[in-house]
Amino acid sequence: MSSSTCDLTAAALAEQVRSGAVSARDAVSDACSQVDAVHAGRDGLNAVLWEDRPAALAAAAELDRRRSAGETLGALAGVPLMLKDNIATLGLPTTCGSRILEGYHSPYESTAATRLREAGAVILAKTNCDEFAMGSSTEHSAYGPARNPRDATRVPGGSSGGSAAAVAAGIVRIALGSETGGSVRQPASFCGVVGIKPTYGRVSRFGLVAFASSLDNIGVFGRTVDDAALALHTIAGHDPRDATSAQVPVDDYRAAASDGVRGMVIGKPREYFPDSLAPDVRDRCESALRALKAVGAEIREVSLPTTEYAIPVYYIVAPAEASSNLARYDGVRYGRRVPRASLADMYEATRSTGFGQEVTRRILLGTYVLSAGYYDAYYRKAMDVRALIAAEIRGVFASGVDLLFTPTTPTPAFALGAKTADPYEMYLSDIFTVTANLAGIPAISQPIGKIDGLPIGGQLLAPHFAERRMLAAAYSLEQALGVSS
């Protein structure tokens, strides 16, 4: 790839499209060429599931026509991007990586997709993901595993692995994913890109297919912090169609680039740096902390003792909510139906052949922890401990700590198939990310270096709705480390 618009930041590309220096059609065409060049489809990375190039090129041509007619285009004018396959779009399928929704086209669009399009972005494709966002490797997709563009023998992470891979492969500067327990930040770490999980309520979930409603968020991937900040700013804000969307003003996230970290207190929770942490991961984190200190931050060791409970709590609460949310896939109103003579047999045949192994496992687990006799011991207990975890996080921030810094993942990307045999081993991939979802706070993963040629991410966590503060540190860290993605 040489002198392609794919090399421009999203903001720079939009500026050039608005000025007429670059056409939106050329930008989309370049992204399509890059899809082919890196073999992002089924025959290669398997990052891209569904695309409609003629429609994308037509949308781009319409943007060019509007600009020629004197219209002022938006902040993402002509920027091609991709959305995870569980975010409803018009014109492209929304299958959640599942057979049960194979061929399904949503009759309405997610608010996030609408806001992106209204800002001038062109939705080029839907990306591969673990089925219904349940997984940490994108190996649990009904359409086959996605691969990591940094090393195709390894996973891109998950569940939003296709979106992370599309950004890492230089196809798009921005992609959307979704987070329930780390499904944006973990693949961002594995693929060497930036991933943001916003505060719960910051971005509308309208049109995000529900997995665990009290934990789900739409998140953004960017090649750089600025790409991600621009995308987040575009989709953030109250939406009357989502009752959990917060009526809290949206800060200017890109302005955080000049905020700096001088005087900021960044907590280093000791539970995220256990003795068992891989030395290379610890080393890259220490380098990042030194870099933050060098540009004016104070690093303070803190303690979050409830961290050890985060994975058990998450893997009770999330499957419980999933078992309820996925009850809607019954072959009646939409999606796949396997005909049978009786209603009960139709339900069972449809669901049993439509859901994959991991989704089935989680539905069973969720149904079990909610069933009579076990509800108090598992679900109620987990929700109470979740309250403890959230209170502990609030307490640390209330003690004068502005942000927290941790590794995003305990290791770089692992090999395909390395963790599929033991479900709990796979679940531990989320050990550093689930707390943010349980507490509802924002977090960002960004590249902080490489280990044996593979990227590794560092994570910043912030108080509720303090995305601008979090991004200020992320911009500073990116600049201080000079880590290119």
Place this chain on the structure above:
Amino acid sequence: MHVGQKHAGKVGTALMADRVSEKDVRHVASLARLRIEPAKIEQLVRELNGILEHMDVLARVDTSGIQPFVPEKLDAMPLRRDEGPSVPLARPVSDIGPEMRDGFFLVPRLATHEDDGSHSS
């Protein structure tokens, strides 16, 4: 706020005592409207027990007096009227439903209904 090990006073027993059996898997699968191949039951019992074993740690945590979890800034998420469909559909529901007639979703007859439905319109 006391957290973590400081809460290790009350030890629940239900988690340790009750683990998943083959009967449980069949029961839960029935509740979830999932048919599990008999050959896979044993594997699921093993996997679910393997997962639930890690949940036992929660029994050590004293959560007495804990206020229920609620999202932060709940006041910024005010309840609204439960109003009717507000989303215009770009495609008719008949394009989406697996089987429809006259605007209704069709389902197989319930086992308790004995006639063949030939009189229904």
